[in-house]
Amino acid sequence: MRKLLLAIMMVLLMVPSAFAAKEMRLLIWSEYMPEDFLTDFQKDTGIKVRVEYYESMEEMVAKLQAGGKNQYDVVVPSDYIIPAMIKLNLLKELDHSKLPNLKNLEATFINPAWDDGNKYTIAYQWGTLGMMYRKDKLKDFDGSWSVMFDPAKRQGAFIFVDSIREMLGCAQCAMGMDVNTTQKTELKKLLDTMLEAKRSKYFAGFDVGTGGRSKVVAGTAVAAIVYNGDALRAVADNPDTCAFVNPKEGTIGWVDNMSIPIGAPNPDMAYTFINWVLEPKVGAKLSNWTQYATPNEAAYPYITPEDFKNPAIYPEKAYMSKIQFIQDLGKENKMYDQIWTMVKTR
Amino acid sequence: MTNEQQNDTRIWHGELTTRSALRRRGLLQVSPGLFWILIFLTVPALALIALSFATRGGYGEIEWVFTLENFSRLAGYGMFGWSPDYLIILARSLWVAFVTTTICTALAFPLAFYIARKPKTTRYVWLTMVIIPFWTNLVIRTYAWQLVLSPDLPIAKFAAVLGLIPAGSPLYPSEFAVYLGMISAFLPFVVLPLYSSVEKLDWSLVEAAFDLYSNRRRVFMQAILPQTLPGLSVGAILTFVPAMGMFLIPDFLGGAKYMLVGNLIQQQFGKSRDWPFGAAVSLALMVLTLIGLFVFRRKGEKMEVI
Amino acid sequence: MRSQRKPLLVPAMALGTLAFLYIPLMAVASFSVNDSRFGLTWQGFTWKWYLELFRNEQVLEAVGNTLFLGLVSTVIATVVGTALALGLNRFPWSRKTSAFFEFNLYMPVITPEIVFAGALVIAFASLRYFSSAFEPGMLNMIIGHVTFQVAFVALVVRSRLAAFNNEIEEASHDLYASSWYTLRKVILPMLTPGIVSGAMLAFTLSLDDFIISFFTAGPTSVTLPLYIYAEVHRGITPKIHALSTVGLLVTIVLVIASQKISNSFNEKERDDA
Numbered sequence: 001m002r003k004l005l006l007a008i009m010m011v012l013l014m015v016p017s018a019f020a021a022k023e024m025r026l027l028i029w030s031e032y033m034p035e036d037f038l039t040d041f042q043k044d045t046g047i048k049v050r051v052e053y054y055e056s057m058e059e060m061v062a063k064l065q066a067g068g069k070n071q072y073d074v075v076v077p078s079d080y081i082i083p084a085m086i087k088l089n090l091l092k093e094l095d096h097s098k099l100p101n102l103k104n105l106e107a108t109f110i111n112p113a114w115d116d117g118n119k120y121t122i123a124y125q126w127g128t129l130g131m132m133y134r135k136d137k138l139k140d141f142d143g144s145w146s147v148m149f150d151p152a153k154r155q156g157a158f159i160f161v162d163s164i165r166e167m168l169g170c171a172q173c174a175m176g177m178d179v180n181t182t183q184k185t186e187l188k189k190l191l192d193t194m195l196e197a198k199r200s201k202y203f204a205g206f207d208v209g210t211g212g213r214s215k216v217v218a219g220t221a222v223a224a225i226v227y228n229g230d231a232l233r234a235v236a237d238n239p240d241t242c243a244f245v246n247p248k249e250g251t252i253g254w255v256d257n258m259s260i261p262i263g264a265p266n267p268d269m270a271y272t273f274i275n276w277v278l279e280p281k282v283g284a285k286l287s288n289w290t291q292y293a294t295p296n297e298a299a300y301p302y303i304t305p306e307d308f309k310n311p312a313i314y315p316e317k318a319y320m321s322k323i324q325f326i327q328d329l330g331k332e333n334k335m336y337d338q339i340w341t342m343v344k345t346r
Numbered sequence: 347m348t349n350e351q352q353n354d355t356r357i358w359h360g361e362l363t364t365r366s367a368l369r370r371r372g373l374l375q376v377s378p379g380l381f382w383i384l385i386f387l388t389v390p391a392l393a394l395i396a397l398s399f400a401t402r403g404g405y406g407e408i409e410w411v412f413t414l415e416n417f418s419r420l421a422g423y424g425m426f427g428w429s430p431d432y433l434i435i436l437a438r439s440l441w442v443a444f445v446t447t448t449i450c451t452a453l454a455f456p457l458a459f460y461i462a463r464k465p466k467t468t469r470y471v472w473l474t475m476v477i478i479p480f481w482t483n484l485v486i487r488t489y490a491w492q493l494v495l496s497p498d499l500p501i502a503k504f505a506a507v508l509g510l511i512p513a514g515s516p517l518y519p520s521e522f523a524v525y526l527g528m529i530s531a532f533l534p535f536v537v538l539p540l541y542s543s544v545e546k547l548d549w550s551l552v553e554a555a556f557d558l559y560s561n562r563r564r565v566f567m568q569a570i571l572p573q574t575l576p577g578l579s580v581g582a583i584l585t586f587v588p589a590m591g592m593f594l595i596p597d598f599l600g601g602a603k604y605m606l607v608g609n610l611i612q613q614q615f616g617k618s619r620d621w622p623f624g625a626a627v628s629l630a631l632m633v634l635t636l637i638g639l640f641v642f643r644r645k646g647e648k649m650e651v652i
Numbered sequence: 653m654r655s656q657r658k659p660l661l662v663p664a665m666a667l668g669t670l671a672f673l674y675i676p677l678m679a680v681a682s683f684s685v686n687d688s689r690f691g692l693t694w695q696g697f698t699w700k701w702y703l704e705l706f707r708n709e710q711v712l713e714a715v716g717n718t719l720f721l722g723l724v725s726t727v728i729a730t731v732v733g734t735a736l737a738l739g740l741n742r743f744p745w746s747r748k749t750s751a752f753f754e755f756n757l758y759m760p761v762i763t764p765e766i767v768f769a770g771a772l773v774i775a776f777a778s779l780r781y782f783s784s785a786f787e788p789g790m791l792n793m794i795i796g797h798v799t800f801q802v803a804f805v806a807l808v809v810r811s812r813l814a815a816f817n818n819e820i821e822e823a824s825h826d827l828y829a830s831s832w833y834t835l836r837k838v839i840l841p842m843l844t845p846g847i848v849s850g851a852m853l854a855f856t857l858s859l860d861d862f863i864i865s866f867f868t869a870g871p872t873s874v875t876l877p878l879y880i881y882a883e884v885h886r887g888i889t890p891k892i893h894a895l896s897t898v899g900l901l902v903t904i905v906l907v908i909a910s911q912k913i914s915n916s917f918n919e920k921e922r923d924d925a
Contacts, residue, residue, distance in 0.1 A: 025871055030886060052871050055885065058617035065406065065619065066773065067780060067787040071871055084405040157515045164617065188426055198603070202512060205519045205601035207885075214887030220497055220516050331404040337618050338425055344613070345431045345605050368743050375739030376753065379732045379802050383756045386799045390771035390778075391763065397774065453669045460666030470915070474907055479673045481856050482903045485877040486896040489884045490676030493683060493893070498693065530673055591764025594862055598884065608766045615770055615867070625774075628767040635764055 023048040024269040027063070027072040029256070030055060031210055031230060032125075034289035041276060047269050055208035056163040057081045064090050070263030073270040076124055079114045079255045080165060080326035084333070091120040092260040098271040101278035104298035112255065114328070121257035122274055123295035125229070125287065128253050128323060129166055129209075130246040130312070132216050132231035133223040143245045145174030147223055149197055156222030157204040159212040160197070164340045165326045166252055167206070168194070170225055172324075173250040179324045182332045187339060194343045206344075216242060228312050229292035236291075244312055250322030255295070391632075397625035406619030416626035432610070432627065439607040440634055443589035446528040447536075447582050453529070454536040454581065458544040473541070480534030488598045491527050492518060495599075519601025527595040532588070536581035543577025582642055590635050607631050677900055684893035701894035711895060713872075714879040721790065721865075721875060722858040725797035730851040732798070733805025734843070738835075740806070741813045760803035769867040772796050776868070789870030796864045801857055805850035812846025845917040852910050 026038075030053035038049045054060040057078050064075065069090050077085060085091050096102055102110075102122065109123035131148075133141065138155055146153040148160075149171065161167050169179040171193050177186055197203055204221050212224030213234050219241075226234075231244040258277065260270045276282055284302030287294035293313050294303065307313050315323065329336070355364050398416050401409040422430040461472045479487060495502055495517035502517040517523055547570070555569035571578075593608030600606070607627060614624030687698040705711050740753055760768065772792075779786040786792060820842070824834045840847070862877045869878055876899065883892050 027871075050871065053882070056617065058619065061406065062616050062619050066777070067870075070784060071787055071789075088405050088407060157512060184425070191426065203603070204515065205603065210886050333404055334402065334620075335425065337620065338419075341610075341613065341618060342424065342429075342431060345435055345610060346429075372739045372743030372745070375735040375742075377739075379736030379739075379806060380753065380756055382732060382799060382802055383759060386775050386795060387759050387763070387768065387771055388756055390775035391759070391767070393774050393778070394767070394771055453665065453672075456662045456665035457669045460663055470911060474911055475670060476673070477907050477911075478900075478904055479677065481860065481907055482677065482900055483860050483862070483877050483880075485862055485880045485884075486680070486899050487676060489880065489888065489892070490680045490896065492884070492888065494676050494679045499679070530676065533669065533673060587762055587764055591766040593766050594881075608764070611766045611770060612863075615773055621774075624770060628770050631764055632767055635762065639762065 022266065023050045024074065024266055024273060025049075025072045025264075026051045026273070027060065027068070027075040028053065029076060030208075031233075032076070032256075032290060034285060037286065037289075040282075040285075041273065045272055045276060047272060049273070055210070057166075058164055061085060061088075061090070064261060069261040071265070072261050073264040073266045074258055074273055075261055076256050076258055077121070078326075079112070079257065080328055082114045082121055082257065082259070083328035083330075085259075086115075086120055090262055092262045092264060092267065093119055094122070094260065095271070098268075099275050099278070101275050101298075104278050104280065104283070104296050106295050106297040109255070109295040115257070121259045122278070124256045124258050124277065125290060125292040126253065126255040126295055127228045127292040127313070128246050128251050128315070129161065129170060129225055130228050130231065130244055130251055131223055132213055132226040132234065132242060132244045134216060134219065134241055135243040136241045137219075137222045143248050145170070145247045145249050148225075149174045149193060151196070151200065154200060154202045157202055157220065159204050159215055159221045159224035160206050161212060161225040162206040162208050165336060166254070167225070168336055168339065168343075169252040169324065169326050171197075173252060173322075174247070176249060179252065180327045180329060182329060182335060187335060191339050191342060194339075195346055198343060198346075227292075229290045232291040232310075232312055233289075246312060246315060246319065246323075248322075250324060253323035253325050255325075394625045394628055397622055398629050400622040400625075402620045402622050408621055413622075416623045419623060420626050420630060435605060435607050435610055436630055436634060438604075439590055439631075440638065442524070442528065442606060443586050443592075443638070446525070446532055446589050447585045449525075449529055450532050450536040450585055451540075451578065451582065453533060454540045457537050458541040461541060462544045462547070473538075476534050476537050476541075479530075480538065484531060484594055487531060488527050488595050491523060491530070491599055492516070495523055495526075518599045519603045521600070521604045523599035524596050524604050524606075527599045528589060528592065531592075531595060532585040535584045535588075536578075539577040539580040539584065540574060541577070543574040547573050579642065583639060586638055586642065587635055590638065591631055680893050681897045681900065684890060684897040686890060686893075689890065701890040702898070704891055705894055705898065708891075710874070710879065714874050714876045717790070717873050718859060718875040718877075721793055721797060721873075722855050725794050725801060725858050726851055726855040728794070729798045729801030729805050729854045730847060733802045733850060733854070734809050734847055736802065736806040737809035737813060738839075741810055757803055757806060760800040761807070765863045768800065769796075769863050772799070772864065773867050787870060788868055788873075790873040792868040792870070793865055793873055793875075796868045797858045797861060800864070801854035804857060805847075805854050808850035808853060809843060809846045812843060816842070845914070848917065849914065852913075856906075 024047050026049050028051060038051065042048055052072075054063065057080075060075065060077060061081060061084070064072075064085070065088065082091075096118070099122065102118065105123055109126075111117055112121075112123070115121045131143075131145070133147070134156075135141070138147065141147060144153075147155060148158045161170070165179075168190060171190055172179045172181070175189065175193060177190065181187065204215070207215065207224065209225070209227045209230050212221065213226045213230050215221040216224045216226075217234055217238055226244070228244065228246065231242075235242045235244050258274045260267055260274075264270055277286065278296060278298075280296065280298040281302055283294050283296035283299035287296075287299065288302075288304050288307065291307070291313060294300075311319065397408070399412050399414070401411040401413045401415065403409045420432050422428045422433055424431075457476070461469060461476075464472060493499075497503065497506070497516050502511070502515070505511050505517055506513045506515065511517065511520075551573065552565065552569045555565040559565050559568065591608045591611075592606060593612045596604060596606040596609050597612075600609075607630075611624050611627050611631065614620045614627065618624075684701055685697050685699065686694055687696040687700070688694075736757075740757070745753065763771075772795075776786045776788070776792050821834060821838055824838045860877075862881065865875050865878055866881070869875065874882075876895075880892060880895065883889070
């Protein structure tokens with residue numbers, strides 16, 4: 001009996017060591033790359049990638065703060081959380097000499113507002129949050145947030161996105177409020193709106209973007225807040241039942257960026273990866289699959305032409321002014337955190 | 347004892363040795379386990395107490411600045427005036443744990459008796475049937491309820507027909523779903539200890555009680571319950587304590603509609619990155635749990651006296 | 653006698669309760685062979701979800717991690733816990749020392765798991781100042797698991813020790829056996845059923861654990877419960893049903909095996925007595 005146990009232990013001791021081989025560790029949103037993206041990377045560069053997923057910004061930062069900053073090589077945070085990550089010393093300063101393809105980025109994304117001089121981050125994809133819905137179940141849908149926030153206009157089960165600033169921001173857009181306000185009176189209105197929606201019998205829970213999308217496809221919900229690319233891919237698979245729209249009152253826009261955590265075990269591999277993603281054909285393949293907008297100007301010639309005409313991916317100029325971007329609020333961030341806790345607990 | 351007598355050689359379990367030799371050996375044996383628990387649980391738990399008085403920085407770091415804000419928030423004094431949200435969650439968790447324990451106990455009795463009356467050969471088959479869900483991972487057992495309560499299956503459809511939920515909706519997230527999950531999760535925890543008491547029941551006492559009392563309830567209270575108390579109290583504690591801090595079941599089946607204190611704490615140590623507040627809530631949970639345990643023991647003692 | 657009084661109520665409730673316990677598991681098992689990606693209408697029998705599992709690297713890794721964690725932590729906890737029980741029982745500690753020991757022994761049992769996990773998070777955050785070995789990962793998970801397993805093993809072994817027959821031990825010493833020899837050849841063998849049930853309990857607790865693993869896992873040490881949890885949040889697919897059914901089957905095998913083992917111990921005891 002003892003010998004058997006010993007033998008089992010020997011075998012199992014080998015399991016973890018098999019994974020000690022050199023590989024790049026990527027921490028990224030789920031469903032953010034084509035299926036063969038990483039095998040392509042391995043073919044082009046010989047580097048194997050181990051990937052792990054998160055479903056929200058706060059989850060990612062919590063992971064890094066709890067020790068992850070020394071365990072991952074590349075992480076893909078959204079714009080608004082980057083100033084906080086910089087202040088928390090979670091990111092490595094980038095050596096631009098290792099990133100020759102940086103020049104491929106479109107002008108807007110060089111020297112962005114959240115990271116002057118691209119010291120820490122390189123744009124990956126950008127997009128919006130919007131509403132994915134069942135067009136076969138919603139009657140007279142006018143593309144407005146009211147189907148979720150107006151008691152008179154609710155028609156069926158709806159799902160909110162489980163992300164603090166982004167969800168609260170959507171509610172603020174629905175109310176025509178500045179998503180970065182710190183006025184207590186405004187925030188009280190925000191809290192009341194969220195609580196009213198949550199208490200409605202049609203409210204079906206908070207879910208990550210892909211979770212809400214699955215529920216709309218399965219029919220357990222008629223509307224959910226989903227990232228535009230995730231939604232568009234599902235709509236393409238289910239064109240008769242599902243549709244996506246950026247609500248007419250306005251919505252949240254975001255820019256995701258690649259960055260290297262400060263204690264990355266394999267920074268050189270990380271630079272190779274980031275530079276590779278900035279290649280024109282790679283960038284195009286990425287966006288054509290994810291259905292998000294690419295920040296890579298050199299990739300434009302290879303993007304599917306229909307995508308450029310799709311307002312869900314590349315919104316029209318008139319709509320752009322209605323897209324709000326979340327900003328880091330320093331000490332005031334905790335106001336939103338507290339509102340979120342209140343929303344979830346009341 | 348005088349000092350000389352203290353270290354005499356003596357016979358201890360048949361062995362000829364001295365007190366100091368015994369102590370050395372005792373300490374050697376006890377130390378690894380003791381220090382393990384001390385370092386990784388007891389001391390950090392004490393650190394939790396200290397942490398609950400610290401401040402959360404603007405970006406989720408811990409600032410070791412003394413503050414009572416975490417406790418005042420817990421008591422309800424938040425951004426927009428007083429609102430007893432967190433107190434409600436604590437009370438709700440206490441209530442859910444209590445109801446779960448009670449219902450599990452009520453359901454456990456028939457099952458334990460049923461198994462105990464089976465012939466010895468088939469008994470272990472029935473026990474195995476109870477143990478299997480018990481050993482099955484909680485994540486699996488809980489998400490399975492999501493499946494059972496989904497809109498395509500009869501239970502949710504029935505509720506929709508009754509008008510309790512909009513048509514085509516699942517029966518979760520909801521309070522009902524959480525209770526279902528909790529009860530099915532903790533049933534084996536009560537059945538198994540209770541069964542071990544029921545198995546050793548002295549039926550002659552029960553028969554005597556039947557002769558003495560015409561009321562079935564009195565027979566139960568006087569003859570059966572006191573004998574099963576040891577198993578019952580183990581089962582109740584094994585249910586109540588984990589139920590108080592349960593996080594997975596409300597997470598899967600309650601969503602944000604029915605939040606319990608376990609979710610609140612998990613949120614603070616996770617996404618909200620507010621460790622000081624999480625520590626304060628944890629402390630409140632510990633205190634409530636200890637109070638609950640105390641009440642159970644007291645009631646148990648009182649019943650033995652009867 | 654009594655059976656005349658409540659003929660049907662007790663069996664009905666008992667069987668109903670048992671059915672209640674099994675409904676979710678049966679549902680999962682049935683839908684794991686349903687040939688339908690979304691929705692739950694029956695669309696034909698298929699094994700494909702199971703086949704997908706075996707090709708999935710992440711699943712296989714999660715399974716490996718779960719087993720590795722369970723075995724290693726159980727071995728450590730059994731050794732340490734048994735020693736703890738022996739040390740507690742075999743020396744007349746003073747009242748205060750004894751109370752101190754008891755307090756620590758019961759800490760893992762009375763602490764709600766979420767508070768336990770929070771304490772571990774703090775412990776490892778502090779230890780990280782001294783060594784980067786305490787990054788979230790397998791080491792942390794093992795340490796966390798052992799911490800609660802040790803208490804349970806010690807409690808089980810101790811209750812067995814209390815029912816001990818001292819005479820054989822005294823006889824061993826009378827025959828000039830050293831205490832170490834007595835320990836190895838007399839005490840431990842007689843204690844084996846208790847040690848084994850303690851070990852089995854520890855193993856189950858580890859396999860079943862979710863929340864402690866949740867707070868201590870690192871990128872390469874995802875276990876099965878954590879994997880399922882993440883997948884459920886992303887959207888339930890039949891793949892999860894298949895994986896869960898496999899988990900259920902493994903559990904059934906383990907339960908039956910453990911019953912056989914304890915039955916054989918009980919028989920041995922009866923033979924020895």
